[in-house]
Amino acid sequence: MDTKLNRSDFMLFVIYYGISTLMTVYEYYNEENYLIEYFLDISAFIILDVGMIMVFMYWLLPNYIVNKKRYIHFTFWAIITMVLAGFLERVVGIYSGGGDWSKLHFNFQWMLNYISNTAESIGLPFGLLLAKKYYENQIMFSTIQQKQKENELKLLRSQISPHFLFNNLNTLDALIDSDTEKAKEYINRLSLIYRYLIQTKDSEVMELTQEMNLAENYIFLIKTRFGNDYDFTITKNVSLEDKFVPTGAIQTLLENVAKHNRAQHGKTIKAQLIIDKDWLTISNTKSMIKTNKDSLGTSLKNLEYRYQLLSDQKPVITDTLNNFSIKIPIIKLSDES
Structure with a gap:
């Protein structure tokens, strides 16, 4: 599967995160959050999500799944990446919410929370992207097969x-x-x-x-x-x-x-x-x-x-x-x- 992102992939991100941003703004407005939370939380949410997806598409999938089938290595680095992203998102949330650093924890239970929150955050856009990539690759494969078939038929006709x-x-x-x-x-x-x-x-x-x-x-x-x-x-x-x-x-x-x-x-x-x-x-x-x-x-x-x-x-x-x-x-x- 081709894991490189193309122009239409980024358009998918723009549409998805555009809708997500509007929903988050509406939620923050109802909760009467501070203005800084709008800018920092939403920006961090988008940057970390897209960054995570880029890590999966350009590093983890091609290096450990597509080419080498090294599933244990893939799982290990995926967990590390998700924990790190969840931790950073928590840091930004605490800072924008007033800076109560006593709420920042890094134990086993919180590591599970970081993984869960990150998986929930990138699950839908990443799933949409993979489905789109799979569909595009199937179309490309069918096109290549058809071209190969046409070339084979022409070759056989010429003999x-x-x-x-x-x-x-x-x-x-x-x-x-x-x-x-x-x-x-x-x-x-x-x-x-x-x-x-x-x-x-x-x-x-x-x-x-x-x-x-x-x-x-x-x-x-x-x-x-x-x-x-x-x-x-x-x-x-x-x-x-x-x-x-x-x-x-x-x-x-x-x-x-x-x-x-x-x-x-x-x-x-x-x-x-x-x-x-x-x-x-x-x-x-x-x-x-x-x-x-x-x-x-x-x-x-x-x-x-x-x-x-x-x-x-x-x-x-x-x-x-x-x-x-x-x-x-x-x-x-x-x-x-």
Whole structure:
């Protein structure tokens, strides 16, 4: 906890002790106290109270509680400080009340009285200050957490495969010589993908309709690059309105299919993208190429982590001998009617 006092803390003191001063003045007026008692007693009351709080905030709390957890030392010095403050307040009271020093005592019982009077005097303002500090620190902690979350999401969104552009440029180079019309279409689809990535680079989630447009363009790139090695089908069982997924999530899933599977012996990799009410599922047949079964891959791990930051649900992965599927929760930002 930040124990340093700020401008609003001092404003709290001004308001509290302003009200306390008015109440004390009214009390002294009814008791017909001397004028010197107004000035000395009230001044001593405010100075000793604020001084005690400053001692706690700048010395006792940071040195014995916040940093070192030395509770016995804290209690000892707190008692000493409170006894001293109570004694000084008693001295000022006797002086302003006529100077009968026979009323000044310093034995065990009076030490308890000094502690009790000081605790009663600073209890409310100190409690208000600590409550205010706690609330401010909670707000600051929440703000820091939110900023960290936003930065983590942006970092994860930026981790697009470094081979993506390289592979597509190679494919485009081959198409220019063999099929110029298809090369033009390929360039158009690739530019749409990059335009989408640029426009959504700061977005944590995106409408499912927009993500599906990206998916269709990305599937075109895969099929153009690999020919008949992959067969993608899309099934939409529900309306896509008011449904969201993490930005670029579907691209990650499609990329995972192409990255970890290759058509072998003329056997096409079949992939299905199914959209239901609460889940989006991509499943595919598996090839026999060797992959690390203990690893989901960096992209899927990043997607899982993004869901931890965005939702209380997480992707569900099913990996069998012949098939692999991953279900990602659909995020709803508004209640359905």
